[in-house]
Amino acid sequence: MDVAIIGGGIAGLTTAWLLKRAGKKVAVLEMHRILSGQTGQTTAHLTELLDTPYTTLIQDFGDKGAHLAASSSRAAIEQIASLVESLSIDCGFSRVPAFKYARTDRELRDLVLEVSAARQVGLLASFTKDVPLPFPVKGALRVEDQALFHPREYLLALADAIPGDGCHLFENTKVVEVHDGAPCRVVTERGTVTAQAVVEATTTPLNRVAMHTKLYAYRTYAVAGPLEGPLEAGQYYDSQEPYHYIRTQQVDGVPYVIVGGEDHKVGAEEDTASRFTALEDYAVRHLPVKRLTHRWSGQIIEPADGLPFIGRNVGRRHVYVATGFSGTGMTFGTLAGMVVSDLILGNEDPYAALYAPGRVKPKASAKDFIQENADVAFRFVADRLARPDGHHLADVAPGEGKILEVEGHKVAVYREDDGTAHAVSPVCTHLGCHVHWNNAERSWDCPCHGGRFSPTGRVLNGPALKDLPSRKLPVK
Ligand code: FES
Incomplete structure (x- = not known):
């Protein structure tokens, strides 16, 4: 390729x-x-x-x-x-x-x-x-x-024109690693693609910090x-x-x-x-x-x-x-x-x-750079120390997501409309900030670099590549 x-x-x-x-x-x-x-x-x-x-x-x-x-x-x-x-x-x-x-x-x-x-x-x-x-x-x-x-x-018309003549369009293909080199290697959940060049057209780049x-x-x-x-x-x-x-x-x-x-x-x-x-x-x-x-x-x-x-x-x-x-x-x-x-x-x-x-x-960038990165540093620390929204499953109403503290550990708990509960780690898999609940979109959003996860922890958009790991549900 x-x-x-x-x-x-x-x-x-x-x-x-x-x-x-x-x-x-x-x-x-x-x-x-x-x-x-x-x-x-x-x-x-x-x-x-x-x-x-x-x-x-x-x-x-x-x-x-x-x-x-x-x-x-x-x-x-x-x-x-x-x-x-x-x-x-x-x-x-x-x-x-x-x-x-x-x-x-x-x-x-x-x-x-x-x-x-x-x-x-x-x-x-x-x-x-x-x-x-x-x-x-x-x-x-x-x-x-x-x-x-x-x-x-x-x-959609542009997408229709891409497959063919040795070109491919793969949906439902999640990239988990990108390796620069000659050739580059892009590791996905469905296999590895080798290519002379890689383009990260992913809203926000997938690399860790740069x-x-x-x-x-x-x-x-x-x-x-x-x-x-x-x-x-x-x-x-x-x-x-x-x-x-x-x-x-x-x-x-x-x-x-x-x-x-x-x-x-x-x-x-x-x-x-x-x-x-x-x-x-x-x-x-x-x-x-x-x-x-x-x-x-x-x-x-x-x-x-x-x-x-x-x-x-x-x-x-x-x-x-x-x-x-x-x-x-x-x-x-x-x-x-x-x-x-x-x-x-x-x-x-x-x-x-x-x-x-x-x-x-x-x-051009100094003022925002200092302010925005100070905000990231603040979030990294403050969200870890923040008081949890509760301690019990009963503190989370159907359709809501909350950060609970259970046995000394924070967990991100979401309840579906029928009451079914899901618990994941609140620690973003990009660089470790804590996610926040977004009630309009029903997603876990990371305030540091905008990573987003579904209510059950699946990556919705980067820079995070890994899902939020599951956690044990609080007993009640
Ligand atoms: S820490 Fe970077 S997106 Fe969450």
């Missing part, structure tokens, strides 16, 4: 397709079903409006770096447009404007600066007071030629419902904290609105379900929607200096990573496929240096 690609989301599938198109033999290894990871939770904005403002990118990466960030995002949107056309993919790809709007004078002052930074780096950006939203705003940064699509329809001090995991939420009044197709972002966004979507000819945001650090919210309530309130108060028929949440990985890490992993010869996409996973996931496939093929890539995982941008 030429390349083993771990992860069947947008970054993995795009990398696989671009390498296959160039004549390489690839194998995609997906732990569950394809698109079941963070790609399956996306709200799919294809945009040059990145989570890090262009005023900040110019300051931290210089005019040239900020230009490249903008032009690479544009290139990713055009890559999707070209694949939609060349593979005749019916995924509702459409060009729409994006608006970042201000509701207060203070937000407006920052926004005016951002308009001029966006224009400076080459976006088709302007300031407007004419924002097609059904509530008053002070003004907005408007960017032309952004895009919406149905990510699942697009990616990148994780520069990556911070956040939960994000979305709700959707049928529109009961007009809302112009587009992408809309507010400037608040926690922030919200709005986008339109046609579903079987019915116009829907999707509202997302209310992000928080993994493990930092006791009642994750309350974030859905907050989003639903926001949607009903601001938009012509009465019934929110869908809700889901996902995980985003924030990079320390504001841009993703894409390229050969630090200290590795043939292992590549693609991570830290913030809230722009579809755009950066596509870009990751472009950059990593260029690097593996030995092509000159205009964006590779900007996104190199080994780059050092102390000015």
Whole structure:
């Protein structure tokens, strides 16, 4: 095999397709079903409006770096447009404007600066007071030629095109070890794949430490419902904290609105379900929607200096990573496929240096780096010393998960709706922090680097590779 690609989301599938198109033999290894990871939770904005403002990118990466960030995002949107056309993919790809709007004078002052930074780096950006939203705003940064699509329809078509000509797509194939070398060895629960190169397209890298001090995991939420009044197709972002966004979507000819945001650090919210309530309130108060028929949440990985890490992993010869996409996973996931496939093929890539995982941008990352890693160190110690939620099975209601202390040891106990109980170790198999219960998703989430486990301890997403071991249930 030429390349083993771990992860069947947008970054993995795009990398696989671009390498296959160039004549390489690839194998995609997906732990569950394809698109079941963070790609399956996306709200799919294809945009040059990145989570890090262009005023900040110019300051931290210089005019040239900020230009490249903008032009690479544009290139990713055009890559999707070209694949939609060349593979005749019916995924509702459409060009729409994006608006970042201000509701207060203070937000407006920052926004005016951002308009001029966006224009400076080459976006088709302007300031407007004419924002097609059904509530008053002070003004907005408007960017032309952004895009919406149905990510699942697009990616299923891409996945269909991968098997054949020596290429494979393996689902339900969990990777347990990755060995760099010539060749590399990827050990899965179903056998070992040898390859000249390995790509970890796994939201967050699988290695033990190297990148994780520069990556911070956040939960994000979305709700959707049928529109009961007009809302112009587009992408809309507010400037608040926690922030919200709005986008339109046609579903079987019915116009829907999707509202997302209310992000928080993994493990930092006791009642994750309350974030859905907050989003639903926001949607009903601001938009012509009465019934929110869908809700889901996902995980985003924030990079320390504001841009993703894409390229050969630090200290590795043939292992590549693609991570830290913030809230722009579809755009950066596509870009990751472009950059990593260029690097593996030995092509000159205009964006590779900007996104190199080994780059050092102390000015850009220092504040968050210190704060976020202090938080990890705090969690590592504090959660071990924290008082348990109880001592008895009776302290855990059906449908809940709690940390109990039994015979001097902490156990993570979950009870199904019918009362059946499961007990696992609360110690995350990545680097040993204690997991927290996520009541909205019914999962055990690790606050340190975002590892997630099912109620019975199965790995849902990395960086952890091993399940949480079972523990003896408390007697009563
Ligand atoms: S300790 Fe790193 S994800 Fe849990």
